[in-house]
Structures are given as C-alpha cells and as structure tokens.
Amino acid sequence: MKKMYSWLKTGKQFKEKDEYYTPPILVKPILSFIKPNSTIWCPFDTENSEFVIQLKKAGHKVIFTHICYGQDFFSFEPNEDYDYIILNPPFTKKLKVLEKLYKINKPFAMVLGLPILNYQEVGEFFLDKDFQLLIVDKKVSFDGHTASFNNSYFCYKMLPKDIIVVHLENNNANKDFIGSKMGNDIVGDIFEF
Numbered sequence: 001m002k003k004m005y006s007w008l009k010t011g012k013q014f015k016e017k018d019e020y021y022t023p024p025i026l027v028k029p030i031l032s033f034i035k036p037n038s039t040i041w042c043p044f045d046t047e048n049s050e051f052v053i054q055l056k057k058a059g060h061k062v063i064f065t066h067i068c069y070g071q072d073f074f075s076f077e078p079n080e081d082y083d084y085i086i087l088n089p090p091f092t093k094k095l096k097v098l099e100k101l102y103k104i105n106k107p108f109a110m111v112l113g114l115p116i117l118n119y120q121e122v123g124e125f126f127l128d129k130d131f132q133l134l135i136v137d138k139k140v141s142f143d144g145h146t147a148s149f150n151n152s153y154f155c156y157k158m159l160p161k162d163i164i165v166v167h168l169e170n171n172n173a174n175k176d177f178i179g180s181k182m183g184n185d186i187v188g189d190i191f192e193f
Helices: 024-031 050-057 091-104 114-118 120-128 181-185
Strands: 003-005 039-042 061-064 084-087 108-113 132-136 151-156 163-166 190-192
Touching: 024 050, 024 132, 024 151, 039 050, 050 061, 050 084, 050 181, 084 091, 091 108, 091 120, 091 151, 108 114, 114 120
Parallel strands: 039 061, 039 084, 084 108, 132 163
Antiparallel strands: 003 190, 108 151, 132 151
C-alpha cells in the first residue's frame, strides 16, 4: 500500500471542518437524477469515496480526482469528456468551488449545508445564477452523531424542477450510522491508497 502525505504535508492549509466524507445514505438521492451510462467527475474523491462506489454500482463511468493524487480542483480538469460533476467540497472553499463550477458550465450536484443560504456572500453569489435544490428530509450525520443542520444538494442543470424534497429512511446517526469508506483512506494526516 502506497502512502502519500496530505495537503498539510505539502504546504496546503488543512482545516478540520473540511474533512467530512459523504455517507452512502446521502449519495442515494442524487442517483435517480443522473442519465443512464453517464460519465461523472468526482473532483474531491478517492476510489473509496461513496460517490465513486455508488455511481459505479449504478452503471456510470466515474473519473475521481483528489488533491492527494496531485490533482487540485482549482488547477486541474480531466482530459476526457464527462457529463456531470458530483461533489462534496471542502466547506471553507465553497464559494471558490461554486465559481469554478459555473465557469465549467456542466451540470453539477454539490453537497452543502442549507444554512449557507443565510450567509450574505452566498446569497449575493446566487443573485444572477440558475440553481436548484435537492433537499433531503433529514439532517444526515457524517460521523454518527446527530447533525446540527441539513446538508442537501445545490445543483445546476440536474433536476427536472428547481426544488425537490426527498425522503430518507433514517438520519445516519447512532445505531443507523454507516460511514464513508473514504474515511479509511485517511490516517492522521496521511492518505493511504
């Protein structure tokens, strides 16, 4: 097994609140809005990301890239064509990520906390943008503890209407918790792959 140091070791700033990996239960709602046999770029993911795992199981081709492989979203884009971008970006980089996504101009679905709509800079950012919301009906846990707020999908050109609410069978907390396998790639500040 090869080890590669994270962006902390390579001089990039690491923020603990940026490291929350999407659990399987939160991947499922977006699957039904992706056309069959699509190619999807997951720019913040390793091969063990639940996005990568679930999208492949659903019959899609997945291009996964991550800064731990030397593929920084802000300076890298895959050479091959893709239909969608699906991502759960570092929280502290959300506006910078959104700016790049709109420049790319491909359909995307991005996991973000709904409370960001209360942030003035986010509201101002969306003033002249088309966007859609795929809202899950529960506050999904990323770590097994009850979540403080709802994380749902902010989308562009993905949904048949601008706001859709979907039901989840549980909130992924306590006895129902199933974590992301991508979390297993991280050992302290070292990625293993």
